[in-house]
Amino acid sequence: MSSLPRNNDIAPLEAQETGQGNQLFPVFLKLNHLHTVLIGAGNVGLEKLTALLNNSPLAKVTIVAQTVLPEVIDFVSKYQQVTINQKSFEADDLNEAQVVVAATADNILNERIRRAAHDRKLLVNVADKPELCDFYLGSIVKKGDLKVAISTNGKSPTVAKRLKEVLNEALPAELDTTLQQMSALRNTLSGDFASKVIALNKATASLVEPKPVKKKNFKWLIWLTIVVSLGIAVTALWFNEPAFQSYVAGIDHIFYYFLAAGFVFAMVDGAIGMSYGVTSTAFSLSMGITPASASMAVHLSEIMSNGIAGWMHYRMGNVNWKLFKLLIIPGILGALTGAYLVSSLEHYSMYTKPLVSVYTLILGSVILSKAFKAGKRKAGDKKIKRISLLGLGGGFIDAVGGGGWGSIVLSSLIAGGRHPRFSLGTVKLTRFFIAMIGSLTFLIMLNSAPWSAIAGLIIGSALAAPIAARISNRISVKVIMVAVGIIVILVSLRSIYGFASKVL
Template identity: 85%
Template sequence: MKENQDGNQLFPVFLKLNQLHTVVVGAGIVGLEKLTALLNNSQQARVTVVAESILPEVYEFTATYPQVTVLQKSFEASDLDEADLVVAATANNVLNEVIRKAAHERKLLINVADKPALCDFYLGSIVKKGDLKIAISTNGKSPTVAKRIKEVLNENLPNELDTTLQQIAALRNTLRGDFASKVIALNKATASLVEPKPVRKKNFKWLIWGTIIFSLAIALTALWYNEPGFRNYAGNISPVFYYFLAAGFVFAMIDGAIGMSYGVTSTAFSLSMGISPASASMAVHLSEIMSNGIAGWMHYRMGNINWKLFKLLIIPGILGALAGAYLVSSLEHYSHYTKPLVSVYTLILGSVILSKAFKTGKKKSADKIKRISLLGLGGGFIDAVGGGGWGSIVLSSLIAGGRHPRFSLGTVKLTRFFIAMVGSLTFLIMLDKAPWSAIAGLIIGSALAAPIAARISNRISVKVIMVAVGIIVILVSLKSIYGFISNIL
């Protein structure tokens, strides 16, 4: 069977350099760097340095290491006769090849500085906290990236980890019984290292938010009963605003958590309130600019964006939304004919997703990369025509094709921001009037729900997301199909 050569094929080990003899050839800047890395990690390492030219800093550094020998001479193959490991740190490529050949003739492993293809092993970046060491490898691709990761870990891993390590080691020496019982005891002792943060901090955060909301409620109540001007202003706000405020919050919570249904549910609600299809679609798209902008930013901060997928979706999606918004603004009745077709399509996709959620076998990777741009074009067009469908069509298709639900969700939410913006601008240009009370309610309600929903989505398991997506798509699709059939009969 052909071996899989993809990914990092290195096998990490920790060598006892104090029991080995390492030969470093070269004593320039690179040689000093390699020597420093070796001795900083193993102060008792036995090292021989061979070089024609030696930096004064090498002598200064090795002065406190009596087991280190520095030889100012030309390299000879015999210098490796007593070696266990070899590091070639010269700037001479020809000499490096000679050193490598001599090392391999003696069955020795060699590291050639800045030549990953010639290396048998790499000297990775090391994070050290007392007896705890973490080695970082980029498979020779970028030592700079490894260095930056080292800096992040050094800064964020507490120095007290070594104290914990010593205490666990002492506990281990006191344990009696067989191996299994010792493992159980040590697992119990170290469980606190991976437990979630104390709930008190979360409760404190919610206490702050609760206090803010309670304070606003008191202020608004005081204004209502003591300021006639404020009471008159609030009394003149159309009840439609409050209806859409509540609806926008609920629909955005659902949409933010599973990535779909906001457009469909908001449009259906708008139509039931007597708003025309084109105006309903405009209201939905205007409200989605802010809510999806917030949700997209939250998903970006949580690392839920697949940028390759984003690039494939964004331009076709915008073009589709532009064409769909223009068409529905010109022919408002057009959405009546497209909705049943979309509903049949999403019904099938919902069934596929729901069935996949309960399959335990290994998922196949998506291989429909060439069709994603076409998916974005169709999704943007139908979304603008029917007032919703970007999530139902695009997210459902991505998940059904085997893509990870969470990354698909984050990417769909971010692209939705740009598509909603283009669709809204087109509607504003094409339509003469708009239901501003409904639009304001949807905007504020969905914006309030967006950051909450984005965080909820990151805490829901993949299976739960897929089940929820499948059920909602099926129910919404069946309702739309039933409504269309009822109108015909």
């Protein structure tokens, strides 16, 4: 360890840190080769101990504390190299130390520990007292052998924590595989240091090379050409083929209503990541369709729209595969169970329809309330842990009520601290598989269906899907959520009023 001046020769840290910017020098310590003494075994001590051992499981740590929490004893039981001395702190406790961490709530004791450490030329970290610290324990992002340390110069541990969450989501777990492959490649190289550097630079060039600029205008030109071509073809058939006119005239008008509704609902869903199911179901119920048929129509239309949207998000790198694996199986099981239940009750649609309308009314209120709470996540909120249970409940409720996967699952993930963009992409991709399983269940269970309405939803939502995925970050989410919440509430109230009028 480098020598430190004695405490009475040390200038105040405020005077030392008047230079511009962050004056800290990042260092990664081999704690498994050093002896760390931790003073304090309360909640703060447990937090520091957890940080040390999670990042260096073989670190030799001696804990000195007069009072030891049972949680600390339980945690230490997993590490044979960690010892606990249940006693009052004495300066001699640092005689064999190489790193010191003070984690007590006693400011006077913390000053004593700092003086004793400096007398022995040791570096010390004092919890929640940046002005007393020689070093900080930063937030750590870990992906296998890759570690990224984050420092805010002691200004805001909360910001460091949030950055850690963002990097944890953004950095793929596959980075560790890349590190192992690069290590294996490095071991096979021969020659001098310069030649090895050149070879490794070539192997990793793809990680930093700018991606070729996409010709967006050319892509939009292709889409425009397809739309114009279809318009010309339909116009030619309409004026030159009487049979085509007769076919179009024979299409049920409900097809066009659902075509427009499917397009609008899918655009909204692409912008805010939710509400397609609840808006489509509320609209279907208001058009006289039974709950099971409405749910089947929604799920069939979502196969194509979510397949396209999921593919677009996959291409844009918006899918968290760990989250995907946690959601997919429980979500499918929930959808299968829910679809079977609501199909079995199809003969009682007169009674289930108002119940589903009440459900959409509640979801409309939830969407409306979330519009005003967006971005107001409390600092104490924790990242949601029971992802599989969330997927199971979301899939079941979505199948029973014709919607809710986005409203329930996506909003819960974001409210629980998950990254919005990765949550949206993952929920969209899982929705494709859940819609497919739910649709198959409905097709097996139901004898008939409003195919004109279903066709309208399928085509309308499919046309909107690629556009919606592109504009998901360009529209005011709050405005759309308020409008959707109000519309769903009004349509649901209309359906409930119609049922009540018949009964009374």
